Amino acid sequence: MTGVIGAGAFGTALAVSLALGGRKVVLWARDAEAVARMNDTRENPRLPGVTLPESLVVTDDIGSLSGDFPLLLAVPMQKLRDAIRAHAAVLDNRPLVACCKGIELSTGLGPSEVIAEELPAATPALLTGPSFAADIARGLPTALTLACAHGPCAEELQQALSAPNLRLYRTEDVTGAETGGAMKNVIAIACGAAIGAGYGESARAAVMTRGYAEMVRLAVSRGAHENTLAGLSGFGDLALTCTSEQSRNYRFGRAIGEGQSFDPSVTVEGAATAHAVQEASRKRGVDMPITEVVVALIDGKVDMETALGMLLSRPLKEE
Numbered sequence: 001m002t003g004v005i006g007a008g009a010f011g012t013a014l015a016v017s018l019a020l021g022g023r024k025v026v027l028w029a030r031d032a033e034a035v036a037r038m039n040d041t042r043e044n045p046r047l048p049g050v051t052l053p054e055s056l057v058v059t060d061d062i063g064s065l066s067g068d069f070p071l072l073l074a075v076p077m078q079k080l081r082d083a084i085r086a087h088a089a090v091l092d093n094r095p096l097v098a099c100c101k102g103i104e105l106s107t108g109l110g111p112s113e114v115i116a117e118e119l120p121a122a123t124p125a126l127l128t129g130p131s132f133a134a135d136i137a138r139g140l141p142t143a144l145t146l147a148c149a150h151g152p153c154a155e156e157l158q159q160a161l162s163a164p165n166l167r168l169y170r171t172e173d174v175t176g177a178e179t180g181g182a183m184k185n186v187i188a189i190a191c192g193a194a195i196g197a198g199y200g201e202s203a204r205a206a207v208m209t210r211g212y213a214e215m216v217r218l219a220v221s222r223g224a225h226e227n228t229l230a231g232l233s234g235f236g237d238l239a240l241t242c243t244s245e246q247s248r249n250y251r252f253g254r255a256i257g258e259g260q261s262f263d264p265s266v267t268v269e270g271a272a273t274a275h276a277v278q279e280a281s282r283k284r285g286v287d288m289p290i291t292e293v294v295v296a297l298i299d300g301k302v303d304m305e306t307a308l309g310m311l312l313s314r315p316l317k318e319e
C-alpha cells in the first residue's frame with residue numbers, strides 16, 4: 001500500500017499512476033469538500049481531463065494513512081513543514097518520500113532535511129526528476145530519481161513506487177537530487193524571462209548551461225556528488241523545465257520577460273527557492289550570478305535590460 005498526502009496536480013498524478021499499475025493507493029487531501037467532489041466526479045480540477053481510477057481511495061481521514069507503508073508528501077516546499085507538523089503522529093517512524101522541489105525559505109533546508117529535523121525517527125526520501133503531472137497521469141513514459149540515503153530502503157521504495165510507465169532510478173545522494181530539483185526551477189524562471197524578453201534561443205541555451213554550472217557549484221558546496229547533477233534530478237529536469245510551456249516556473253519567468261502579471265495562486269516553487277538559494281550561496285561564498293538576477297527580477301529591483309547587463313558585463317573567465 002502507498003499513501004499520498006496532498007491532492008494537488010502531482011500527488012494526484014502519482015496516485016493515479018500507481019493505482020493504474022495495480023497498487024493499493026490512498027490519496028489524502030485536507031479539504032473535505034474537495035474530497036467529496038473528487039469522490040463524486042472521479043476527477044480533480046487540479047488535474048483536468050484525468051479520471052481517477054475506482055481503485056484509488058480519496059479521503060480526508062488522515063487516520064486511514066496509519067501504518068508503516070511509505071507515504072508520498074506531495075505538497076509545495078514552503079508548506080512541507082506545516083504539513084508534517086499537523087500530522088506528526090501518523091507520519092513518524094516510517095518512510096516519507098518528499099515529492100516537492102525547492103529549498104525552505106526560512107531555514108535554507110531541502111525537503112529531506114526538513115523531514116529529518118521534524119521527525120528524526122522517519123526515513124526521509126525524495127522522488128524527483130523530469131515529469132509533468134499531466135504526462136504521468138496520462139500514462140506517458142517517464143523516468144524519475146528515487147533518492148534515499150539508506151540503501152536497503154532506497155531499493156524497497158524503488159520497487160514500491162515504480163509503475164509500468166514510471167521508471168525509477170535510485171541514488172543515495174539525496175542532497176544532490178534535492179539541489180538539482182530546487183535549482184532547475186530558478187533557472188527555468190531565468191530561461192522564461194530570456195524568451196519572454198525576446199533574447200532568443202541561443203541566449204536560453206547559455207542560461208541553461210551556465211545555470212547548470214551554478215546548480216553544480218551549489219550542490220557540491222552542500223556536500224553532493226557532482227555526478228548526481230548530470231542525472232534525471234539535475235540535468236534531466238533542467239532540460240524539461242527550461243524548454244517547456246507546460247512548466248509553471250518557465251511561464252512565470254516568461255511573464256516577467258514580457259512585462260505581464262502572473263496568477264499568484266499558481267504554485268511557482270522557484271520564486272521562494274531563488275531567495276533561499278541567494279541567501280545560502282552568499283553565506284557559503286558560492287558564485288550564483290543567474291540566481292542573483294532572478295531574485296532581482298522577481299523583486300522588481302531591475303528591468304530586463306539591466307538584468308541582461310548584470311550577466312554580460314561580468315569579467316570574462318575560463319569555462
Ligand SMILES: NC(=O)C1=CN([C@@H]2O[C@H](COP(=O)(O)OP(=O)(O)OC[C@H]3O[C@@H](n4cnc5c(N)ncnc54)[C@H](OP(=O)(O)O)[C@@H]3O)[C@@H](O)[C@H]2O)C=CC1
Nearest residue numbers: 006007008009010075076077079083100101131132133267
Ligand atoms: N505539477 C507538476 O507537474 C509537478 C510538481 N512537482 C512538485 O510537486 C509539489 C507540489 O506541486 P503541485 O502538486 O503541482 O501543486 P498544486 O498547486 O497543484 O497543489 C498543491 C497541493 O498541496 C496542498 N497543500 C498545501 N499546503 C498543504 C498543507 N499544509 N497540508 C496539506 N496539503 C497542503 C494543496 O491543498 P489545498 O488545495 O487544500 O490548498 C494542494 O492540493 C511541488 O514542489 C512541485 O514542484 C514535481 C513534479 C511535477
Ligand SMILES: O=C(CO)COP(=O)(O)O
Nearest residue numbers: 129130131132247248249
Ligand atoms: O517539476 C516539474 C517538471 O519536472 C514541474 O515544473 P513546474 O513546477 O515548473 O510546472
